[in-house]
Amino acid sequence: MHHEVRIAGMGGQGIMLAGQLLAYATVIEDRNVVWFPAYGPETRGGTADCTVIMSTEEIGSPVSSSPHTLIAMNQLLLDKFAPEVRREGLILVNTSLAKAPDYRKDCRIVEIPATDIAAELGNAKAANMVLLGAYVQMVKPVSLDSIEKSMKEALPKRNHSFIPLNVAALMKGAEIAAGMDLG
Amino acid sequence: MQKVFERPKGLTDNEFAYCPGCLHSVVHRMIAEVMEELDIIQNTVCVCPVGCSVFMYEYMACDVIEAAHGRAPAVATGVKRVLPDRVVFAYQGDGDLASIGTAEIIHAAARGEQLSVIFINNATYGMTGGQMAPTTLIGQKSTTCKMGRDPQISGYPIKICEMLATLDGPSYIERVAPTSPAGLVKTKKAIKKAFQNQIDGKRFSMVEVLSNCPQQWHMNPIDTFKFIEDEVSKVFPPGVYVDR
Amino acid sequence: MTTRKLIKGNIAICHGAVAAKCDAFFGYPITPQNEIPELMSDLMPANGGIFLQAESEISAISMVYGAACAGKRAMTSSSSPGISLKQEGISYIAACELPCVIVNVQRGGPGLGNTLPSQADYFQTVKGGGHGDYKMLTLAPWSAQECYEFMPLAFDLADRYQNPAMILMDAIVGQMLEPVDLHNNFEICDYSKSWATIGARGRAHNIINSLWIDPEVMENLNLRMQAKYAAAQLHETRYAEYRTDDAELILVAYGSPARIAKTVVDMARDEGMAVGLLRPITLFPFPSARIAEYAKNGSRFMALEMSAGQMVEDVRLAVNGMADVAFYGRTGGVVPTPTDILNVVRASFSKPPVFSSYPSERRSVK
Numbered sequence: 001m002h003h004e005v006r007i008a009g010m011g012g013q014g015i016m017l018a019g020q021l022l023a024y025a026t027v028i029e030d031r032n033v034v035w036f037p038a039y040g041p042e043t044r045g046g047t048a049d050c051t052v053i054m055s056t057e058e059i060g061s062p063v064s065s066s067p068h069t070l071i072a073m074n075q076l077l078l079d080k081f082a083p084e085v086r087r088e089g090l091i092l093v094n095t096s097l098a099k100a101p102d103y104r105k106d107c108r109i110v111e112i113p114a115t116d117i118a119a120e121l122g123n124a125k126a127a128n129m130v131l132l133g134a135y136v137q138m139v140k141p142v143s144l145d146s147i148e149k150s151m152k153e154a155l156p157k158r159n160h161s162f163i164p165l166n167v168a169a170l171m172k173g174a175e176i177a178a179g180m181d182l183g
Numbered sequence: 184m185q186k187v188f189e190r191p192k193g194l195t196d197n198e199f200a201y202c203p204g205c206l207h208s209v210v211h212r213m214i215a216e217v218m219e220e221l222d223i224i225q226n227t228v229c230v231c232p233v234g235c236s237v238f239m240y241e242y243m244a245c246d247v248i249e250a251a252h253g254r255a256p257a258v259a260t261g262v263k264r265v266l267p268d269r270v271v272f273a274y275q276g277d278g279d280l281a282s283i284g285t286a287e288i289i290h291a292a293a294r295g296e297q298l299s300v301i302f303i304n305n306a307t308y309g310m311t312g313g314q315m316a317p318t319t320l321i322g323q324k325s326t327t328c329k330m331g332r333d334p335q336i337s338g339y340p341i342k343i344c345e346m347l348a349t350l351d352g353p354s355y356i357e358r359v360a361p362t363s364p365a366g367l368v369k370t371k372k373a374i375k376k377a378f379q380n381q382i383d384g385k386r387f388s389m390v391e392v393l394s395n396c397p398q399q400w401h402m403n404p405i406d407t408f409k410f411i412e413d414e415v416s417k418v419f420p421p422g423v424y425v426d427r
Numbered sequence: 428m429t430t431r432k433l434i435k436g437n438i439a440i441c442h443g444a445v446a447a448k449c450d451a452f453f454g455y456p457i458t459p460q461n462e463i464p465e466l467m468s469d470l471m472p473a474n475g476g477i478f479l480q481a482e483s484e485i486s487a488i489s490m491v492y493g494a495a496c497a498g499k500r501a502m503t504s505s506s507s508p509g510i511s512l513k514q515e516g517i518s519y520i521a522a523c524e525l526p527c528v529i530v531n532v533q534r535g536g537p538g539l540g541n542t543l544p545s546q547a548d549y550f551q552t553v554k555g556g557g558h559g560d561y562k563m564l565t566l567a568p569w570s571a572q573e574c575y576e577f578m579p580l581a582f583d584l585a586d587r588y589q590n591p592a593m594i595l596m597d598a599i600v601g602q603m604l605e606p607v608d609l610h611n612n613f614e615i616c617d618y619s620k621s622w623a624t625i626g627a628r629g630r631a632h633n634i635i636n637s638l639w640i641d642p643e644v645m646e647n648l649n650l651r652m653q654a655k656y657a658a659a660q661l662h663e664t665r666y667a668e669y670r671t672d673d674a675e676l677i678l679v680a681y682g683s684p685a686r687i688a689k690t691v692v693d694m695a696r697d698e699g700m701a702v703g704l705l706r707p708i709t710l711f712p713f714p715s716a717r718i719a720e721y722a723k724n725g726s727r728f729m730a731l732e733m734s735a736g737q738m739v740e741d742v743r744l745a746v747n748g749m750a751d752v753a754f755y756g757r758t759g760g761v762v763p764t765p766t767d768i769l770n771v772v773r774a775s776f777s778k779p780p781v782f783s784s785y786p787s788e789r790r791s792v793k
Contacts, residue, residue, distance in 0.1 A: 020433075020604065027433045027606045035433075035604035060690035062603050062683060065766035153433075195632070225628040230493070240634045246624035248496045249636040251519050254489035257481065261493020261501065262624070264477045265451050269626050287489070290482035 001031070001056045003141045004064040007128075008038075008049035008081050009073025009094070014128035017154060018071070019050035021132065024150030025142035026054045034062040047077055054141045069139060071131050073114070074098055090139065092131050110134065112176055118169050123162075126169035133173025144174055193218035197241045204404025206361060206394040207235060210303060210370070211242050214274070217375045218245060221382065227270040230259045234276035235309045253284025256291035259298050270381055272299040278308050281317040281341045288343070288389075295352030295386035299377040302343065305394040306415060313399030317341045320418055325399075340418055344391050348424040354385040356425040360393040360416055362408035369421075393419055431606035436574040436596060437462035439607050440504065440530055443578025445470050448615050449528075450499035451477040453490035455509060458542040459598040460532035463504040484509040488516030488529075495525040496635045498623030500582050504530035506598075507548050508539060510556075517591055518557030522637035522648070526585035526618075528578070529563070530594045532601040535760035543760025544598040546682060549737035552595050553711040560649055562656050564592040564663065565710040567681040571605040573708075579613040584663060586618040588655055595710060597733060599683035599762065656712075665708035666717060670696060674703030676775060677721055679742050680731040681707050684763065688731050691768045700776050710738070715745035722749040729753040729775065731768060733761075 005022070009015045019035050026033035031054060038049040051064050066086040072078035075098040078091075082101045085091055090108050093100045096115030112134055114127035136144055147170060151163045190196075193215025199208040218224045224245050231239035233252035240247035250258040255273035263271040280288050280302050291298060307325060308314040315325040315332060318340045322331040332340075344358045355377060361370040370392060377388035393415050395407035402410060434442070440463055444452065452471050454464040464480065471478035477494070481487035487503045494501035505513060510531045520527055533548045535541040550556075552565050564584045566577045577594055585592040624633050639645040670692050671677055678688040685706040695702040705721070707714050718728070727750050730739035739754040746752050755771045757763045770780040 023604050024433055027431055030431075033433070033604075033606060036599065037602060059605075059686075060693070061687040061765045062599060063687055063762055063764055065764035226626045228497075228624050228626065237638060240636055244627070244632055246627050246633045247635070248493065248624050249634070249638055250492075251489065251515055254485065254492075254516070257486040257489035258493035258496070260479070260486075261451070261453065261490035261495075262497045263493075264479060264490070265494045265497045265499040265501070266625060286482050287486055290486065 001054070001141070003055070003069070003139065004051065004053045004067040005069040005071065005135070005141070006049060006051050006064065006067040006081055006084075007071045007073075008047070008077035009128075010076075011046040011048045013048070013073045014125065015048040015073065016050055018128040018132045019052045020154045021147050021150045022052045022054070022142065024154050025146035028146045028149055029142055031056055032059050034059050036062045049077060049081070069135060071135055072098060073127065073131065092135055094127055094131060096127065110138070110177070110180065112173065114173070117172060117176075121165065121168050121172060123165055126165050129166045129169035130173035130176075133170035134177035136170075137174035137177035144170060191215040191219050193224050193244050194242055195244050199242060200238065201235065202398050204395070204397040204407065205235070206305075206392070207303065209361060209367070210301065210374075210392055210394070211239065213371045213374050214272075214301065215243065216371070217378050220375070221378055223270045223378070223382070226268075227272065228262050228266070230255045230262070230271065230273040232273070232275040232279040234279050236274055236276060236303065237310065239274055253279050253282070254287055255279065256284065256287040256296070256298065256300065260291055260294075260296050263297055267297070270299070270378060272301065272378065272381075274301045275303070276309075277302070277304045277306065277316045277318040281343050285341075289347070289350075292347045292387045292389070293350045293352045295354070297381055297384065297386055298388070299381050300387070300389040301374060301377070302389055302391040303394045304343075304391055304419065305396045306340075307396050307399045309396045309399050313396070318419070320414060342419060344389075344419075344424045347389065353387040353389065353425045354427055355380050355388040356391075357423045358391040358393065358419060358421045360411055360421045362393070362411050391419070393421065431608050433604050433606050434571060435462060435602055435604055436568065436571040437532065437601040438466055439571040439574035440578060440594065441466040441470055442607075442609055443575040444502060444528075445474050446575070446611060446613055447579035447582040448500060449476060449502055449578075449582065451479075451491075451494040451501040453479050453481050453487040453494070453501070453503050455481050455484050455487050455505065457506045457509045459534055459601055460504050460506050460530070462601075463530065463532075484512035485515065488513040488520075491527050491529075492516055492520050492523075492525065495520060495527045496523075496624045498620035498625055500526070500586075502528040502530065504532070506532050506534045506542075507536050507545070510548060510551065514551075514557035517563065518559050518561060519637055520591050521557075521561035521563070521652070522559060523635050524589040524652070525591070525635070526582070526589055527591050528581045528585055528594065529591060530596065532596045532598060534598055535758070541760045542598065544683065544733055544762055545758070545760055546597050546684070546733040547735070547737065547758065548595065549710065549732070549734060552593055553713070553741075561652060562590070562711050564588060564590055564659060565595050566592065566665075567595050567708060567710050568600055569682055569685050569706065570600070571603065571607045574600065575607050575609060579615060583616060586616070588659055590655065595682070597682045660712040663709060664712040664714050664716070666714035667706045667708060669704040669706070671703030671705055671721065671726075673701055674726055675701040676703070676772065677726045677728050678702065678704045678731055678772075679707070679718070679728055679738070680704065681710060681738065684731045684733055687763060687765055687768060690765045691772060694765060694769050695772050698773075700772065702772060707738070713741045713745070715741065718742060718745035719747065719749070722746040725750070727751040727753070729755060729772070731763070732756045733763075734758060
């Protein structure tokens with residue numbers, strides 16, 4: 001197993017956290033992982049992105065030329081990174097804030113109004129968890145259980161009160177994706 | 184026969200190479216006597232500067248470190264922090280302490296490092312040939328201000344005791360002028376206090392010694408003392424600036 | 428079974444320092460290495476050591492000098508502009524033959540530059556940096572695991588050779604999260620430090636000094652230092668190789684570009700190109716002899732760096748005209764991707780470039 005995912009959006013959308021949860025969960029499942037935060041001119045203007053590479057083998061490059069999956073939380077970074085997704089890859093789009101690309105016919109494009117769904121659950125900020133849940137359900141790089149277990153480690157203590165909401169959003173995203181799988 | 188005067192044990196057997204009439208050797212001797220009187224020669228680390236006293240390690244019987252120009256307070260901090268039960272002192276000239284090493288001395292004082300600092304202020308760069316120092320008086324000639332220090336060009340002398348006295352870190356700051364028998368007694372007393380403070384666990388102690396440079400001032404030693412008393416002391420008044 | 432902890436390279440440096448029984452840390456804030464002083468301010472006191480935030484990089488290295496004079500294991504960390512300021516102290520420490528460890532998490536330069544990954548301090552690190560004929564024993568980790576394990580190694584080399592040792596990182600190695608096995612399988616040797624200035628009890632006074640007016644005495648110090656460096660070249664050269672045995676082209680890279688290069692080697696091999704990777708782990712001493720062996724056997728080389736071409740000069744010196752040495756580098760904080768490098772490799776095999784991503788003319792959504 002070797003899977004590269006890029007998570008991208010605005011600062012404050014929990015981009016880094018979503019990536020770190022994946023990384024912690026991969027360690028729990030005793031596989032190799034590298035989490036690397038955005039470095040480059042793209043860090044300007046309050047955007048955030050990180051790359052997570054998960055593998056059963058020793059990981060070489062921490063930098064991904066073309067990730068298998070893109071999780072895009074807003075339009076700006078969706079436009080920026082959608083062209084870089086590997087052929088026949090997966091693009092998860094937060095359609096509350098972005099319009100899905102029509103030019104990546106080779107990719108599987110999954111549209112989820114994550115911000116709206118999170119708002120219904122009680123806090124729009126949990127949109128990252130909705131998309132993360134959908135991604136984990138579809139690609140299964142780690143189990144949802146491991147993601148849940150990682151929350152205590154990845155979140156600072158002062159934010160532990162948000163864990164139940166995060167778990168609910170994660171599960172909701174997984175449920176939506178599972179429904180899509182059946183369809 | 185009874186011996187009434189001898190070389191202090193704090194000094195090595197090396198002869199001083201300082202110019203005739205220079206007060207460096209007098210202050211070195213005082214430090215050596217103080218170390219002997221306080222019985223700390225074997226427990227002391229001296230950090231010496233760059234300048235005329237760069238060869239101080241030849242003369243001090245205690246362990247000695249030669250620091251880079253201006254860095255003695257930082258080097259001494261490194262030693263004292265890892266060896267808190269040793270006595271650590273820095274010896275610095277005015278170029279070292281008041282010019283290239285201003286950051287180091289201010290922050291060592293501000294942190295209240297448990298150090299003793301002996302600051303030799305002779306208002307010139309003696310070793311490099313008599314260039315203008317941060318403490319050169321207005322109108323005083325040097326090889327880099329041949330017509331005398333002009334404040335329009337070179338600003339004003341830095342008053343270190345007064346500056347450091349604004350900080351909460353220091354326990355003791357005094358300026359002395361060893362140009363008379365009374366001044367010499369006061370100087371020795373001040374140096375001893377700076378060391379005793381450290382032994383007692385007090386914080387930063389500094390003694391500024393108004394010193395001379397017969398060579399670069401182009402004066403005989405007696406005249407240098409008069410110059411310190413009449414001119415230098417006006418700009419840098421002797422006295423206790425901090426004692427707590 | 429060992430447990431692996433997910434930590435950044437910078438954090439691994441701190442745990443490695445504790446494992447190395449580091450006594451004192453002196454530093455000054457600068458990005459991208461701030462995790463190190465921040466964590467050391469907790470770890471050092473918790474382990475009976477000293478942490479002190481200095482007023483400048485110059486003071487921090489001077490404090491390291493003082494603590495090293497006192498016979499203690501002392502370190503500092505910084506990033507490129509800060510390391511420039513430390514050069515004075517490093518030269519003094521080398522001249523006084525004192526051990527210490529300096530960590531440089533390099534950033535883009537020159538000047539204030541930026542806080543992004545770079546390897547443009549190679550010359551400064553291995554060709555002097557400060558004044559005089561000295562060298563720093565230099566280790567270049569490529570993973571968080573190596574950040575952890577190289578700290579005890581760096582302190583041991585520093586003590587053994589009585590010389591400053593440097594850990595030369597880039598911001599990728601410092602900032603990426605990876606699982607690290609925080610084992611304690613280190614042999615921490617106790618080196619006799621009879622030269623230390625700790626008070627002259629029961630012996631003549633010790634002097635730690637780098638001022639030698641007599642030119643012959645000064646030259647003797649230089650000769651002794653050069654003999655030390657020759658011994659290090661012989662005994663301490665470290666490197667790693669990947670698929671080099673039958674390689675027609677050997678990529679030479681250290682730090683995170685070596686990680687990228689490893690992926691490129693596999694990509695190139697899949698396409699039938701005989702490519703390997705030689706990764707210098709010590710930058711001084713440099714694995715010149717090994718590179719020369721490959722050059723003699725007919726391999727050609729390509730140095731990959733996040734610089735305008737610095738380590739490539741050492742590769743060329745090692746090859747000494749026996750083989751072609753190409754170079755590919757990015758500067759200013761730009762990180763090459765595996766595809767970028769693959770295309771340079773393909774070009775060297777006279778193959779056209781490949782595009783990993785969607786054709787650029789169709790990138791616009793509108």
